[in-house]
Amino acid sequence: MFRKVLIANRGEIALRILRACKTLGIKTVLVFSEADRYSLGVKYADEAFCIGPPQASKSYLNIPNIIAAAEISGADAIHPGYGFLAENADFAEVCESCGIKFIGPSSKVISLMGDKIAARKVMYEAGVPVIPGTFEPVEDEKKAISVAKDFGFPLIIKAAGGGGGRGMRIVKDEDGLKGALMIAKSEAEAAFNNGAVYIEKYIEGARHIEVQILGDGKGNVVHFYERDCSIQRRHQKLIEESPAIGIPKEVKEKLLESAVKGARAINYEGAGTLEFLLDKDNNFYFMEMNTRIQVEHPVTEMVTGHDLVKYQILIASGEEMPVKQEDIVQRGHAIECRINAEDPFNNFLPSIGTLKIFSLPGGPGIRLDTAIYNNIEILPYYDSLIAKLISWGLTREEAISRMRNALEEFLIEGVKTTIPLYLRIMEDKEYIKGNISINFLEERGFLNGERG
Ligand code: ADP
DSSP, rough: OSSSSEEOOOOHHHHHHHHHHHHOEEEEEEEGGGTTTTOOHHHHSHHHHHHHHEEGGGGTTOOHHHHHHHHHHTTTTEOOSSTTTTTTTHHHHHHHHHHHEESSSSSHHHHHHHHHHHHHHHHHHOOBBOOOOOOSSSOOOHHHHHHHHHHOSSSEEEEEOTTTTOOOEEEESSHHHHHHHHHHHHHHHHSSSSOOOOEEOTTTTTTTEEEEEEESSSSSSEEEEEEEEEEEEEEEEEEHHHHHTTTOOHHHHHHHHHHHHHHTTTOEEEEEEEEEEEEOOOOOOOOEOSSOOTHHHHHHHHHHHOOHHHHHHHHHTTTOSSGGGOOOOOOEEEEEEEESSSEETTTTEEEEEEEEEOOOOOTTTTTEEEEOTOEEESSSOOSEEEEEEEEEEHHEEEEEHHOOOOOOOHHHEOOOOSSHHHHHTTHHHHHTTTTTTTTTTHHTTSSSSSOO
């Protein structure tokens, strides 16, 4: 087992990893930027090293400084959390070559799954249904037109190296194809340093359903069931839940089986998520794989009772699969709301300032993953996520009503947050019925101020 783990992240996920290390009796080292000097993580970690100025590119993405901190502190392993360097194959490789264990899959697997075209190919070959589309980069208009002939409109152009909901363009007809292709390619080049794009059928009214898996890199893979992450804005998740309701039993079984099959095909090590789209006729298609712990992992922990971050660490330390598939069961229902410091009624404009906490939510089935405290400065440098509020109930209805109470109890001022939007969603009759899809927020008028 590791003696000391370095956490290369900040905010709530840094605390989440710190807690997992503590439960395993492992010492912790946290790296932080000048902006996070007064963070809770710095207070709770056994050791903390400042690795640079506030800008992420100079601190949380500064590989030499992070490695130096690991070497000086004598850390055996690095946990990257999500975002920043979590899916950076170069970073994983540097760790490997320095003899520091990267808590996650090998750099080879990260780079394979990080190329979405390659990932589609691997999954297709493993017998996992993938979204109809190309298995090669689409270079020019001629190719794009022939793809459109094969699959029909609407289509979606996606960046092979994309992530975070960026680098995607929906095309409704041939007129828009050429321009969209050019823009998508140049955006992909600028944002991801990789101009390769591919084309998929755009699946209208789909649900985003993903499967949490865990592999030990020794051929064993288990799943922790599915999450529904359909409530999105600009292809980015806002609310997630588990289980996904209304999926026929045989479809769900096939979906879970496919995810395990896909993870086995790459001899996966660590926690990972295979993301799928489920169409209106309950056909599912692989979309991409995330080779890290995800923001929404707590809903899975709430319904299964398993500690996924702890398992990540155990597996990275060389243990065999710490849990049997038959010991993983879904019980009840969990929902997560991502509380962002943004104004949901003004185009989700990021909000910064000094946060005043009057009351934090609690009670049965409520979990709050956050690193906020009274008078903390919400800064403009990083992601706007300030808290994850998770509710659990024996039924979906109970999870919704507990979430509603918790959102009402969550009294903070100083910055605008997405809490008022979530309160309205929790009262929306279609949401309550479970009529959700990736177009939900738009269709129900939550994005254009109609409900403001
Ligand atoms: P990222 O890695 O940037 O998050 P994903 O491939 O995971 O990108 O897609 C994010 C979201 O974009 C999906 O959850 C879905 O809402 C939308 N999307 C992606 N591909 C398609 C598609 N072929 N049809 C419909 N929506 C899609």
